[in-house]
Each structure stands twice: as structure tokens, then as C-alpha cells.
Amino acid sequence: MKYVKSIALVDQSQCVGDGICEPICPTAAIRVFEKKAVVDGGLCRACGKCADICRKNAIILVPREEPLMIEVDAGSVDEEKIQELCRKAHLFPDQPICACTLTPAREAAAAVLLGARTPEEISALTGMRTGCAIYCMGAIQRLLCAHGVELTPPANNRWYLLPLSVWDIPEKVEKRHPGYYIKEDKKLYG
Amino acid sequence: MYNKSAAPPGIMQSVYGAPPRPRAADCAGIVSLAVADLFPRIQKGYVQKEGVSAIRRATVEALASVNMEMIEPGHTVNILASEHGFYLLEGDHYAEMVKTVRDVVEARTGCKNIRLRVAGGMATREADEVIAHYGLRPYFGGRAVGTHAFDKGIAIETEIGTLWGLDRIYDADWIIHASYDEPRDLYFYRMIDRVLKPFAMSYARYETRSVFHGNFGNRSCSFIQRAIFDSPFVQKKLAFGCFLRMTPAGITGVHADADLDRAGRIITADVMRDYGKMLRLLGSIDEYIAVLDGGRWGYYLHAGGIVFGCLENATYDVFDLTQPAAFGYFDILAKMAAGDPDAMGHIMLVNPAIRAVVVNQAWPGIPMSDVPMFARTIVVGADQAAMIEADPANQVFMGFAESADTIEEALTSARKLANTDKILIFDGSFGHINLSPQLAEYLIMKAPEIEEMVEHTLLPLWLRQRGIKPPKPATKSRKKK
Numbered sequence: 001m002k003y004v005k006s007i008a009l010v011d012q013s014q015c016v017g018d019g020i021c022e023p024i025c026p027t028a029a030i031r032v033f034e035k036k037a038v039v040d041g042g043l044c045r046a047c048g049k050c051a052d053i054c055r056k057n058a059i060i061l062v063p064r065e066e067p068l069m070i071e072v073d074a075g076s077v078d079e080e081k082i083q084e085l086c087r088k089a090h091l092f093p094d095q096p097i098c099a100c101t102l103t104p105a106r107e108a109a110a111a112v113l114l115g116a117r118t119p120e121e122i123s124a125l126t127g128m129r130t131g132c133a134i135y136c137m138g139a140i141q142r143l144l145c146a147h148g149v150e151l152t153p154p155a156n157n158r159w160y161l162l163p164l165s166v167w168d169i170p171e172k173v174e175k176r177h178p179g180y181y182i183k184e185d186k187k188l189y190g
Numbered sequence: 191m192y193n194k195s196a197a198p199p200g201i202m203q204s205v206y207g208a209p210p211r212p213r214a215a216d217c218a219g220i221v222s223l224a225v226a227d228l229f230p231r232i233q234k235g236y237v238q239k240e241g242v243s244a245i246r247r248a249t250v251e252a253l254a255s256v257n258m259e260m261i262e263p264g265h266t267v268n269i270l271a272s273e274h275g276f277y278l279l280e281g282d283h284y285a286e287m288v289k290t291v292r293d294v295v296e297a298r299t300g301c302k303n304i305r306l307r308v309a310g311g312m313a314t315r316e317a318d319e320v321i322a323h324y325g326l327r328p329y330f331g332g333r334a335v336g337t338h339a340f341d342k343g344i345a346i347e348t349e350i351g352t353l354w355g356l357d358r359i360y361d362a363d364w365i366i367h368a369s370y371d372e373p374r375d376l377y378f379y380r381m382i383d384r385v386l387k388p389f390a391m392s393y394a395r396y397e398t399r400s401v402f403h404g405n406f407g408n409r410s411c412s413f414i415q416r417a418i419f420d421s422p423f424v425q426k427k428l429a430f431g432c433f434l435r436m437t438p439a440g441i442t443g444v445h446a447d448a449d450l451d452r453a454g455r456i457i458t459a460d461v462m463r464d465y466g467k468m469l470r471l472l473g474s475i476d477e478y479i480a481v482l483d484g485g486r487w488g489y490y491l492h493a494g495g496i497v498f499g500c501l502e503n504a505t506y507d508v509f510d511l512t513q514p515a516a517f518g519y520f521d522i523l524a525k526m527a528a529g530d531p532d533a534m535g536h537i538m539l540v541n542p543a544i545r546a547v548v549v550n551q552a553w554p555g556i557p558m559s560d561v562p563m564f565a566r567t568i569v570v571g572a573d574q575a576a577m578i579e580a581d582p583a584n585q586v587f588m589g590f591a592e593s594a595d596t597i598e599e600a601l602t603s604a605r606k607l608a609n610t611d612k613i614l615i616f617d618g619s620f621g622h623i624n625l626s627p628q629l630a631e632y633l634i635m636k637a638p639e640i641e642e643m644v645e646h647t648l649l650p651l652w653l654r655q656r657g658i659k660p661p662k663p664a665t666k667s668r669k670k671k
Contacts, residue, residue, distance in 0.1 A: 003585060024314075024340050047582045053314045053340070061580070092526040094534060097404070099557035100583040131583035132312045132557055134339055138400035157342050160354045162397040165405035169350055169413070177413060179657065180382065181511065185407035188514045189523050 002127025006046040014058035021050035045130035074110040088146035097139040100131020198617035201485035235440025237621035249290035252446035263300035268362035306334040309392035339396035348417035354395035367431040382412035390415035438495030473504030478612040488552035491616035545608030554581035562590030
């Protein structure tokens with residue numbers, strides 16, 4: 001869940017159309033058309049990453065006329081299916097998987113079960129990865145892969161494929177490196 | 191035994207924080223306590239700008255025994271630095287070490303194409319601010335570049351599959367790992383492979399950092415940096431490592447080594463002995479008000495060399511690997527795995543000794559909303575409160591926090607709310623701690639007991655768990671080099 005109070009605004013007179021704002025946007029809300037960045041207000045979740053990376057200071061966040069409440073209603077999805085998807089992804093349904101929005105795995109799983117097929121879609125639907133934009137990507141990819149989605153990273157380096165988790169570490173690697181407690185952590189959190 | 195409050199390290203102005211304001215150390219009733227008075231066996235160090243010129247000499251001496259024959263005049267070399275190093279005290283010592291590495295490599299190898307790569311975190315301008323502040327671009331002949339977690343990645347093939355580094359870090363024939371041994375966020379890696387951690391964080395794309403923090407436990411996560419470091423890709427490029435050495439008493443020197451595992455064993459033993467004492471001492475306080483007062487994210491501000499984040503979780507012994515979770519969040523997951531229906535309730539059990547938090551100055555931008563959820567929190571200044579309110583990483587923070595106009599007003603409120611006069615200020619200090627006299631009295635009384643416990647009981651245990659032979663306990667005061 002995220003309460004989106006702001007929106008990115010591009011000062012067209014300052015924008016040089018270099019496009020460095022595109023790949024950092026977690027929802028693909030900003031695109032360059034005819035050498036000017038344009039924001040899709042319906043997708044912008046006000047993370048401010050585009051404003052931060054723009055060295056021309058052409059982008060600022062301004063208050064939305066009408067704030068948006070972004071949330072996927074997990075209650076509208078079969079609870080058993082949520083439980084099953086979370087189990088496959090080695091996540092607990094009540095576990096907060098985004099430190100910024102405190103989104104529980106249940107809500108992100110519901111987004112996947114309702115049709116989200118990319119990290120961008122999950123971010124747009126739940127608000128995940130629209131704070132620090134870093135630490136919940138691993139959980140997002142785990143859920144998508146557990147659902148059988150074949151992820152194809154975008155060409156612009158917005159994200160790379162990395163759904164790796166401790167449960168993917170082969171037993172032979174565990175045994176070769178006992179000092180990292182891989183086997184023990186699998187058991188502890190599994 | 192305690193003195194008047196000591197001037198904390200100065201604050202570098204940044205777009206990521208509110209303008210610098212009066213410091214908590216200047217408030218009435220604040221005193222300072224020297225780390226050396228608490229723990230006479232901890233190696234004394236340089237504080238603030240003291241000893242910066244000695245760092246050049248120490249770096250030259252440390253590098254004298256390091257082989258550089260692999261670097262040829264026509265090669266390219268990237269010296270890899272991490273932004274956090276520039277926030278240790280006022281950053282001058284780390285900057286001097288980095289500059290000296292450049293000069294020594296050039297003098298010894300004849301190589302002219304030596305570049306600096308300063309790795310930052312989630313803030314994309316942070317590294318460039320550092321480069322400008324320390325004059326690093328002209329020093330490196332224009333070859334100093336900042337990088338961050340969202341920069342173009344490069345695939346690194348490891349024994350556990352493809353992991354992602356940052357292209358700018360590795361775009362040279364050789365890399366030099368120019369780091370520091372200050373342990374920082376111990377609750378995330380438990381002092382396993384400390385010297386390699388930047389390979390999974392500073393030098394890595396955000397997907398790798400996410401996997402490190404979110405998809406592993408806080409013991410097994412350190413295998414990420416091990417896998418990257420052991421990869422043929424990194425091994426082929428790595429020339430050597432050079433580390434700024436610190437204790438809670440300040441900066442003590444420089445260690446350089448081509449064998450990073452050997453460096454890791456040396457650094458691990460020292461960090462556990464020296465920081466272990468301060469961790470256990472500050473972690474033993476029964477109640478206090480924590481004041482965040484520095485030019486960095488609140489979790490990473492130091493008091494006596496220990497970052498606030500470590501004390502937020504100080505109910506655990508993070509060094510003891512038989513304590514499986516040793517961090518509030520991981521504890522919740524372990525309880526969920528064990529079927530505890532009240533697992534989420536345990537989030538309120540994060541160090542109950544912290545009765546209130548005063549944010550005099552600290553950057554927003556990193557998720558910290560758990561702080562006002564577990565402790566009464568007061569933010570100083572309407573400008574700073576507005577920054578936090580607008581911060582997408584802390585959307586609920588101000589909903590739980592209060593604000594005050596001045597640090598004095600905030601401390602008065604915090605004393606009433608927390609019903610304690612014990613105040614601990616996280617203002618970036620090493621060598622001393624700024625605090626209230628009531629807390630100083632407690633630390634003075636408790637330190638000898640803690641020192642004995644760490645030297646004779648805990649340190650041998652911690653080191654055994656990591657396969658490191660325990661050194662003989664220190665028996666007398668060690669002097670500055």
C-alpha cells in the first residue's frame with residue numbers, strides 16, 4: 001500500500017532528453033519522446049529517483065491535485081492461492097517485503113495472481129520499490145518466478161534477472177562453505 | 191573522569207540533508223567521555239583532522255610489501271572507494287589514504303591511467319558530492335567518477351550463478367580495493383567476511399544488494415560477497431586491498447595486503463576485540479535517549495565508533511553465530527517459520543532501552559520508519575520534518591513522530607517522554623562519546639566488567655566460530671603508533 005501524494009513534473013525548458021531518467025523509474029512512468037521526458041501521471045509513484053538522477057535538475061516532485069491510494073486488495077484473491085504462491089517463493093504472507101512501504105508478501109502475491117507479470121507492474125500496483133527502490137527487488141522477482149513467469153529484463157538496464165535466494169544454493173556449495181551457515185539459515189527461515 | 195563535551199566531526203553539506211544546525215554536543219548538561227578512559231587496552235587513534243599527514247606515511251609503509259609487478263605502464267587501474275569511508279570522522283583520513291594509493295601505484299609501476307571510482311548507495315549524487323568535496327577529480331587528473339546502485343551492470347559468473355556488479359567498478363585491467371575496517375551495520379552480516387562486503391554492496395548493482403539483504407539470512411548473506419570475490423572475473427582483476435584501520439578510539443593506521451583472506455582474519459580479530467567491548471557496553475544500558483546528529487543516514491551515525499543501527503538491535507550479540515537471527519526483522523521471520531502466531535508483535539521488542547529518539551539532523555532516504563514505531567521520536571526543525579514527510583522511503587515516519595523547533599526543546603521533551611536523563615549522542619564521534627553525566631557515570635562503572643568479559647569469554651568464542659585463532663588477551667594499554 002502506498003499513499004501517493006506527489007507526482008514528477010518535468011521542466012521541458014531544462015530537459016535535454018538524455019534519457020537517464022528512464023531506466024531508474026521502477027514503474028516505467030517516464031519516457032523520452034522527441035527528446036523530452038514525459039511523465040505518465042497514472043503510473044508515477046513519486047519515488048523521486050528521476051529527479052535525483054537528472055543532472056539538469058529538470059524534474060521536481062510536486063503535490064498531486066488528488067492523492068492516490070495504491071493497494072491491491074488481497075482479500076479479493078483466493079487465500080489458498082496466496083498461501084501456495086508465498087510458500088513456493090519461500091515468503092510468509094504476513095512478512096513485510098518492502099521496508100519503505102511495509103507491503104506484506106500477501107499483497108504482492110495477490111498482484112501476481114491478479115495478473116502482474118513484471119516488476120514494473122508490481123511496483124505500479126502495490127507501490128513496492130518506489131521508496132529507496134533497492135531492497136525489495138529480490139522478493140518481487142522471487143514471487144514472479146515462483147508463479148512461473150519467464151522474466152525478460154528490459155534492454156535499458158532498469159533491472160537484471162536475479163531471483164536468487166538462500167534456498168537456491170546447492171547442497172554441495174553448502175558443504176564446501178560451512179562458515180556461512182547456509183544450511184542452518186535454510187532451516188531457520190524455511 | 192568525564193570532560194566538557196567534545197566538538198563532533200563537521201558535517202558536509204549535501205542535497206540529501208537539511209542545512210547543518212546547532213549540534214547536540216553544545217547543549218547544556220552534555221559532557222564527553224574518552225574511549226581510552228573506558229577501555230585502556232583499546233588502541234588509541236587519531237580523531238577529527240588529527241594525524242591526517244601520518245596516514246600518508248602509514249599508507250606508503252603498508253604498501254611497501256605489496257607486490258605491484260602485475261601493473262604495467264600501459265594498463266588501466268581503478269581504485270575502488272566507498273562513500274561511507276568519507277564519513278568516518280570528517281573523511282580526510284580516508285581521502286588521504288586513497289590519494290596515497292594512487293601516488294604509490296604511479297611511482298612504483300609507471301602507470302598513468304589510474305582512475306578513482308567512488309561507489310555510492312541509493313542516492314545517485316552522493317558519490318559526486320564526495321568527489322567534489324575532497325578535491326578528488328583534479329587529484330586524479332579528471333579521472334574520478336562516482337557510481338551508484340542503479341548504474342549499468344556487468345554480469346559476474348560465480349559458483350552460484352550470475353550476480354551483478356557495476357560496470358564502472360570493473361572497467362579497468364586492475365582493481366584496487368581501497369576500504370576501511372569500521373564494522374558499520376553488523377546486524378546485516380555478523381562480521382563474516384567483513385573486508386569482502388563491498389563486493390556485494392558498494393561495488394554491486396541494486397539487484398545483488400537486494401538479494402544480499404532480503405533473500406538470505408544475516409549469516410548466509412555473506413556468501414554473496416564470497417561468491418563474487420572468488421569468481422574468476424574478480425580474481426583476474428584484483429591487484430590488492432588497502433584498508434584504513436580504526437578502533438572506537440579513532441583511526442590507527444593502514445593495512446595493505448594482496449591476500450584479502452589474511453587481511454580479513456587480522457581485521458576480524460581486532461574489530462571483535464575493540465568494537466566488541468563498546469558494543470557490549472552500550473548494549474548494556476538499561477534506558478536512554480538516542481540523539482541522531484550527523485550528516486548521514488541515522489542508522490550509520492556513530493557514538494564512540496558504534497553506529498546507531500547496531501544499538502537499535504543491541505539486545506542481541508551479533509557476533510555470536512549460535513544466535514541464529516540476532517536482528518529484529520530476521521527474528522520475526524524465524525518466529526514465523528516456527529509457527530509463532532504473534533511473530534509480528536516482536537517488532538516492538540527492538541532494543542527496549544531506547545526510550546526516545548531525537549533526530550537533530552540525519553538524512554532521510556533510507557527506510558527508518560521502524561524507529562518512531564518502537565520509540566518516541568522527536569524531529570528537530572520544520573525544514574527537516576518536511577524533508578522526512580516528503581521522503582518516499584519513510585512515508586509513515588512523521589505519522590508516528592513529533593517535531594520541535596530546537597535541539598534544546600527536543601531534549602526537554604524527550605526527557606519527559608522517556609522519563610530518563612541518560613542521553614547518548616550519535617554525532618560521528620570516535621575517541622570520545624558525547625552524552626549526559628548520568629549515562630557517563632553508568633558507563634564508567636560498567637566498562638571494566640565488560641572489558642574482562644570480552645577479553646576472556648566472548649572474544650575467544652567469537653573467533654573460534656570463525657576459525658580464527660584467538661590472540662592472547664591484551665594486558666596493558668596500547669599506545670598510538
